[in-house]
Amino acid sequence: MTNGINELLGSDVILVIGSNTTENHPVIGSKIRQALKLGTKLIVADPRKIELSNDADTYLQIRPGTNIALVNAMMHVILKEGLENKEFIKERTENFEKLEDAVKDFTPEKAAEICEVDPEDIRKAARLYAKAERGSIVYCMGITQHTSGTNNVMSMANLAMLCGQIGRESTGVNPLRGQNNVQGACDMGALPGTYTGYQPVIKPEVAEKFAKAWGVEELSLKAGRTVSDMLNAAAHGDIKMLYIMGENPMISDPDLTHVKHALEHTEFLVVQDIFLTETAELADVVLPAAAFAEKDGTFSNTERRVQRVRKAIDAPGLAKADWVILMELMNKLGYSKTYNNPSEIFEEIASLTPSYAGIDYARLEEKGIQWPCPNKEHPGTSYLHKGVFARGKGMFMGIDYKYPAEMPDEEYPMTLTTGRVLYQYHTRTMTGKVEGLNKKVPESYVEINPDTASKLGIGNGDKVKVSSRRGTITVKAKVSDIVEESVVFIPFHFAEGAANMLTNAALDPGCKIPEYKVCAVNLEKAV
Amino acid sequence: MxxxxxxxxxxxxxxxxxxxxxxxxxxxxxxxxxxxxxxxxxxxxxxxxxxxxxxxxxxxxxxxxxxxxxxxxxxSPTVVEARKEILRLMIENHPLDCLTCEKSGNCTLQNLCYEYDIKEGGFNGKKKNYPIDDSNPFFTYDPNKCILCGRCVRVDNELQCTGAINFIERGFNTHVGVAGDREFDNSVCVSCGNCVSVCPVGALMQKQPEKFRYWDIEKVRTTCSYCGVGCQMDLLVKNNKVVGVEPVDMEPNNGLLCVKGKFGYKFLNHPDRLRTPLIRKDGVLKEASWDEAMNLIASKIKDFKKESGPEAFGALSSARCTNEENYLMQKLFRAVIGTNNVDHCARL
CATH class of the missing domain: 3.10.20.740 (Ubiquitin-like (UB roll))
Structure with missing residues (x-):
């Protein structure tokens, strides 16, 4: 997030797009609703009539995978009606002509056809956001999990810059991170192209700095493989050993048949987790790990706030904290550095990471600190891009709308979109073990519009066979007008009736994110 | 000033x-x-x-x-007498089952009655007699214990903004409930438990599979391990077991939690937790010692590195693990093994 969570309370317009906030980030959902009580206006764009759509001043029920068409048309309206922030564009951005070109012909009528919404609603949304004193965009995987994911994100930036809605308090672009420490994992360099704090691995001076600090002769200057690349390479025998810590690709990754094939073809698979997950069942060695309440450390939340995790209880049996296991393995491999506690690891991180440089455990004792925090006196940073962007001038991109990789056709006439529900979490490794949560949402299901259901002779609770080019699952029907007639939704949490048996592994060419949010499926009543 | x-x-x-x-x-x-x-x-x-x-x-x-x-x-004496009268009125219509009430020790009404020496109401008035609602899987609601302070109603409506509960009826019959006097599970309630967290008495109580007294627990402040909001919470710990979770009134969550943060901790002590390393032998995963497991991994790493070089390795680090652990994972693969094939599920 460019801004702090509580800054949303000061926004006068919030655009929620591709985020089912009240279910997936419930406390932020509540903060948004608190803001509405204070007079904030809300625009919601989502293929499902999510809870927040009922609170919205303008709700756009767009077709899955049509974000760019919507945003381009909004920008068309803003430019046509002279609502853009001319001063901001002049002072703080470049490449504006490219944007003008791209949206010149993108009328609300054109977008309305693609998105299947009322063009007047697009105009309303555009005016509301552009005229806001402090406008905030909130988005999540509905923006990113597309073959156009990178372009979707850049469209968010285009829209914000066009209206000068960034770089001020309560004014910015706020992606919500779905997992407790996905921000931190990225910050820590658990990415194939960057060390901590997004320092590129391909830069010799960066590699030299880390090699010196870590006491090794040299470090690879070649960017590594992403998750999807690694699985492909494993399937082809190019990767011999995979070490998976606290992840469950056998549920979470697209096209599970392919994932299973890849993991089975990995010569040596190590899985380190708190339960014997579907992925661990395929491993050659399984290592028992401590859960969050059984160890010390830090998580970095979606607003870049680094916060303490504290040990409350002992891990069961012989299970050990992940950091201990990793350190012991390093030592066994001849790398002798040891740490007495996570605080010492954090000191090493801070010494190598400018955005974390001012943070230490003593400072975190009372409360968390939002990075960047460059020195010990620095209070941390609530909102980013004040006065100047990280790269200097904000760069507009002219972005054309592209259809998703797989569109409905005669054989697979419906569009499937996937996501999470309030009562379950990711692959259910944790929530699957909590009785009450499973009482609330015990099994997989498919949301079907009542008209579609009646055409197919499907009643609420009936078993439905859902097929895509990659597989078939059987799940219960949940007949609801939360989705439109041509769209169905399946939560991806469940191993039985796994949505990712169906999803398309087509990737965004830039960031390699799979297109979980759109694929073509066929439905029939199961006999 | x-x-x-x-x-x-x-x-x-x-x-x-x-x-x-x-x-x-x-x-x-x-x-x-x-x-x-x-x-x-x-x-x-x-x-x-x-x-x-x-x-x-x-x-x-x-x-x-x-x-x-x-x-x-x-x-002052007038103030103290007024408070005593308020407490008498409250306790008059409140079950005196502190001996078995789970809230005992953490009940504001009990504490105040102790402070002001109030044993009973003494009015012999009408008693409330509502059914207990235990329809929600996570908490029970006993309207007979409710003192109508309205904190639950206001937290639900002003902060959580779900609007599931409100005051129903008037006068003596005033009570807190879901619209139409239905059960919690038949309402728009999202089981966040924020009403439970603020109830000063035992009216809204978490369902407890194991008993504990509030004075027997230790509180440990930590960060929620579910979504990316990073809610601050206190784990209530008894005998090496987490028995409850309370939200902390500070940024970013300001005293709110969701159903997963408040009630979703029972996986911690689940019998299916992995307790020892496992090694696949003859196609089956069998219990092993740490030494066996680590020696096997280390020898495989050495062999593959010799045969195929560092690019034959890949690591999936974890958005569930701590910063320190993610840091060590990428350090292990970059510095010790020699590859940048490190990623995690940021995209998933």
Whole structure:
């Protein structure tokens, strides 16, 4: 997030797009609703009539995978009606002509056809956001999990810059991170192209700095493989050993048949987790790990706030904290550095990471600190891009709308979109073990519009066979007008009736994110 | 600034504070039941009344602005007698089952009755007799224990903004419930438990598979391990087991949690937790020692590195693990093994 969570309370317009906030980030959902009580206006764009759509001043029920068409048309309206922030564009951005070109012909009528919404609603949304004193965009995987994911994100930036809605308090672009420490994992360099704090691995001076600090002769200057690349390479025998810590690709990754094939073809698979997950069942060695309440450390939340995790209880049996296991393995491999506690690891991180440089455990004792925090006196940073962007001038991109990789056709006439529900979490490794949560949402299901259901002779609770080019699952029907007639939704949490048996592994060419949010499926009543 | 005198202590307080807030700046204790700093002042329970010199009646300190020159007594005989009367009225219609009530030790009503020596109401009036609602999988609601402070209703409507519960009926029959007097599970309730967290008595209680007394637990502050909001919470720990979770009133969650944060911790002590390393032998995963497992991994790493070089390795690090652990994972693969094939599920 460019801004702090509580800054949303000061926004006068919030655009929620591709985020089912009240279910997936419930406390932020509540903060948004608190803001509405204070007079904030809300625009919601989502293929499902999510809870927040009922609170919205303008709700756009767009077709899955049509974000760019919507945003381009909004920008068309803003430019046509002279609502853009001319001063901001002049002072703080470049490449504006490219944007003008791209949206010149993108009328609300054109977008309305693609998105299947009322063009007047697009105009309303555009005016509301552009005229806001402090406008905030909130988005999540509905923006990113597309073959156009990178372009979707850049469209968010285009829209914000066009209206000068960034770089001020309560004014910015706020992606919500779905997992407790996905921000931190990225910050820590658990990415194939960057060390901590997004320092590129391909830069010799960066590699030299880390090699010196870590006491090794040299470090690879070649960017590594992403998750999807690694699985492909494993399937082809190019990767011999995979070490998976606290992840469950056998549920979470697209096209599970392919994932299973890849993991089975990995010569040596190590899985380190708190339960014997579907992925661990395929491993050659399984290592028992401590859960969050059984160890010390830090998580970095979606607003870049680094916060303490504290040990409350002992891990069961012989299970050990992940950091201990990793350190012991390093030592066994001849790398002798040891740490007495996570605080010492954090000191090493801070010494190598400018955005974390001012943070230490003593400072975190009372409360968390939002990075960047460059020195010990620095209070941390609530909102980013004040006065100047990280790269200097904000760069507009002219972005054309592209259809998703797989569109409905005669054989697979419906569009499937996937996501999470309030009562379950990711692959259910944790929530699957909590009785009450499973009482609330015990099994997989498919949301079907009542008209579609009646055409197919499907009643609420009936078993439905859902097929895509990659597989078939059987799940219960949940007949609801939360989705439109041509769209169905399946939560991806469940191993039985796994949505990712169906999803398309087509990737965004830039960031390699799979297109979980759109694929073509066929439905029939199961006999 | 305004000049105030409370219990004979003269001091200056910021303009705009209530008497309660001003008193707290000086560490002067005034009991409260319905008060919550995050909520619009309600003035419902009146337990926080104080005597303001010159005023005709006792004033609720939570909703009375501290004005220039006020002379205030928080413990005068009139105040104490008024509080006793309020407590008698409350306890009159409250089951006296503290011996078995799970809230005992953490119940504001119990604590205040102790403080003011109230054993019973003594009015012999009508008693409430509502059915207990245990339809929700995570908590029970016993309206007979409710003292109508309204904190649950206000947290639900003002902060959580779900609007599942409200006051129903009037007068003696006033009670808190879901619209249409239905059960919790048949309402828009999202089981966040924020009402449970603020209930000062035992009306809204978490369902407890194991019993514990509040004085037996230790609180450990930590960060929630579910979504990316990073809610701050206290784990309630007894005998090496987490038995409850309470939200912390600080950024970013300001005392709110969701159903997963509040009630979703029972996986921790689940019998299926992995307790030892496992090694696949003859196609089956079998228990092994740490030495066996680590030696095997280390020898495989050495062999593959020799045969195929560092690019034959890949690591999936974890958005569930700590910063320190993610750091060590990429360090292990970059510095020790020699590849940048490190990623995690940021995209999934």
């Amino acid at each position: 305004v000049n105030l005198t409370i219990n004979g202590i003269q001091f200056q307080a910021e303009t705009g504070l209530t008497i309660l807030q001003a008193a707290r700046t000086q560490g002067i204790y005034i009991p409260t039941l319905c008060h919550d700093e995050r909520l619009v002042a309600h003035g419902a329970c009146r337990i926080c009344v104080v005597e303001v010199k010159g005023a005709r009646a006792l004033m609720p300190s939570c909703s009375t602005p501290a004005a220039e020159g006020m002379v205030i007594e928080t413990q």
